[in-house]
Amino acid sequence: MDREKIIKDFISFGLSKREAKVYYTLFLKKELSAAEIQKHVSILRTKVYEILLQLMNKGFCAERKIGRLKKYYATDPYQAFQNQINNLDGILKTKKNIVSEILNHIAPIYEKNTSDVNPLEFIEILYERKRICERYIHLQQTAQKEIMIFTKKPYALPEKDNVKNAFNVLQRDVTLETIYEIEDFENTEFEKEMIEKFAYSGGKTRFISELPMKLAIFDEKITMLALKDPVSLKPLITTIIINHPDYARAQKEIFKAYWKRSFSLEELIEKYSNSRKIKEK
Structure with missing residues (x-):
């Protein structure tokens, strides 16, 4: 895999730079601990946990406990990205509805103001x-x-x-x-x-x-x-x-x-x- 190209694409999609690096690292092995991930991304351990939590909330990864040890793995990328697209579609639909409501209120005001031409x-x-x-x-x-x-x-x-x-x-x-x-x-x-x-x-x-x-x-x-x-x-x-x-x-x-x-x-x-x-x- 072209690491830099894929990380750049992750960022273009909407992940932060750190999220993109950690997410890419999860594909290197079936499962990784936070310590193993840290070695690949050069990010503080506490930050690695924070980023993993963000990725789990977005559906890109999951954790599995083996005794006291936590392992992390990437979820099915097809499903993960489709869920994100569905979320974006929902957000876009909501924003369109909000814009429609806004325009119903302000468009008549704008049209009235622009129709009243001041020759000066x-x-x-x-x-x-x-x-x-x-x-x-x-x-x-x-x-x-x-x-x-x-x-x-x-x-x-x-x-x-x-x-x-x-x-x-x-x-x-x-x-x-x-x-x-x-x-x-x-x-x-x-x-x-x-x-x-x-x-x-x-x-x-x-x-x-x-x-x-x-x-x-x-x-x-x-x-x-x-x-x-x-x-x-x-x-x-x-x-x-x-x-x-x-x-x-x-x-x-x-x-x-x-x-x-x-x-x-x-x-x-x-x-x-x-x-x-x-x-x-």
Whole structure:
């Protein structure tokens, strides 16, 4: 017999490690005393008696007295395991009945609670820059199909980090479409270089004179946006996340409309190249 394999199977069935070792030992000879069993399993004598009692209670072994000496032997394993299976079936049946009773009481309560939808459950509002960055990066990392972005200042992340995260998205074969404001391309050589690197690495990039808001749409499910303060009209870092596919699809239509009106990188470069030539003349 493969000792380790059989002991492992005993444990998988439900015996403790010590019970499995003692039970296996009982098959080595027709009968064994506690002292003889101890030599094979390296367990204290008092513990051996305790384990043998547990095995007898489960029907796996029995004892026979020869004068003052007690001998232990394995019972018919077919019958022993069948009795255990019958016990497990009985326990399972009892638990099924208990679960049925529980569900009769709590299922109606659960259904009532879930049917009372709170619209605010779909909305998350973030104020702290660190938390906004964490959520944005997480949504980028977990997107499976596509991300659509209106990129507009102020940035929660430096543009260098934005482009780095975008490269990681593209490596996962997620479609990434970004619309920048033309001002960003004109602003500094560094930002211009970052945007060009992103575009030439597979990111779909276009440019427009002005965007209505900061916006990101993830897999037509989640929308992340920041709006201007309605009083001061200043851009805010405060961000709203709406987890609702209907809203995301509606925002996607807005994104597509702006995409059609915007310039490609090549068109923008040509436009500014022509502008410089006119100025030089």
